[in-house]
Amino acid sequence: FDKSFLQSLSMDESVFFDHFFLAVICPIFYVETLADLEKKVRQGRTPEQEVGIIADKVPEMSGTPCAYHIDLAAASLLGADVPLDGRIPTAGSRPVRVDGKTGFVHELAPEAKAFQRWEHRQFLEVERDFARTWREALNTVDLKAVAEATRAIGINPETCKSLQDAKTLVDRALNRKGSSVLHQLHLASQMLHVPSQLDARIIDRWRFLDRPSLTFYAPYVAHVLAVELFFQVALGANLIGIADANNRTDMAYLFYAPFCHLFVSSDNLHRRCAPHFLRKDQSFVWGPDLKADLHRLMDYYDSRPEQEKEQGLLRLAPTPPKDDKESLTVLLWDRHLLPVWRERERKPTRHNPERDADLVAHINRTTSAPALPTGEVNFRPTDAEFVTVKRSISKRKGNWWQLPKDLKG
DSSP: OOHHHHHHSOHHHHHHHHHHSOOEEOHHHHHHHHHGGGSOOOTTOOHHHHHHHHHHTSOOSSOEEOOOHHHHHHHHHTTOOOOOSSOOOOSOOEEEEETTEEEEEEOOOHHHHHHHHHHTTOOOHHHHHHHHHHHHHHHOOOHHHHHHHHHHTTOOGGGOOSHHHHHHHHHHHHTOOSTHHHHHHHHHHHHTTOOGGGHHHHHHHHHHTTSOOHHHHOHHHHHHHHHHHHHHHHHHTTSSOSSOTTHHHHHHGGGGGGGOSEEEEOOHHHHHHGGGGOOTTOEEEEHHHHHHHHHHHHHHHHTSOHHHHTTOHHHHOSSOOTTOTTOHHHHHHHHHHTTHHHHOOOOOOOOOHHHHHHHHHHHHHHHHOOOOOGGGOOSOGGGOSEEEEOOOOOSEETTEESSOTTOOO
């Protein structure tokens, strides 16, 4: 999702968005939100209050901050596997061994901690500086170098009559093999601020693999470069306007498109451009449509008895209402989660104090376990026997109990 969508939601609508969807929190959203601290805001509010209002709506039940695209792309250039199938790459987990089993512990991400501080209108200068650095990195692309590279790999913006033409030209160029890939690697290194001392290592690996296309050599880098070239070609062909200074930042959300199944935005630039970068198993969702549907769901569950609502949304609404044929949320669940969500019967879990105590003790041991030394990490993330994710969650948010009212602690 982008900032425009989350800003459009009421507090209660944001609770239902968090409940029914697993949100990918892009670093660009973090940068855009902090940028508001340096803007003039509506009369009667301070910039800190404006940012705090956005922070109040940030998903916390299941939202996951995504790793920074520059870090991911640099790793991809050096041979790391960056999955492009809807999984969310995260940073900061530590491998541990507990009770003879191996797994990972994800601490509360720094971004999540920051959003919590912002809810209390606490802002650290280091965060302002960090966001400013990210924003400058996004907006200091050498346009002359991009234009030269575009010509070097055979792309002529003047031949583009539509955004689809621009995407086709870019894809064709990035699928070529041979010397043109060297131009692409050089441009990618410039854009991603890859240290120059790594250039030889990157090119040697490319030659060792028999000089493949960039899409084969480093698929995620090819995606990031495709977004950048597409934007520059569309600008050159007058398919995207230059009047809106935010267009450059808005396009950066597309760097994270491979890590989701739904791309939600209330921005017209995204509405025009995002579909060109989505897989067949992905959907673009227009923000106002989803906002309206979240409000419908909110009204639907608001009619339930207060005693049921006090059990928390996890029990009140484990899934959206299956018989609601007009709900966009139901449509999206059907499109992306069939047949699992309709076939699964949700059976109440019987309370077992002994089993629960053992589980809590195991979780506590995993969260306090030290990280394994690098030499002892002999398993892949997909082979982990457990994953522990730390979250800090409000029992009640807006007018809704997210967790049971009588839950202690």
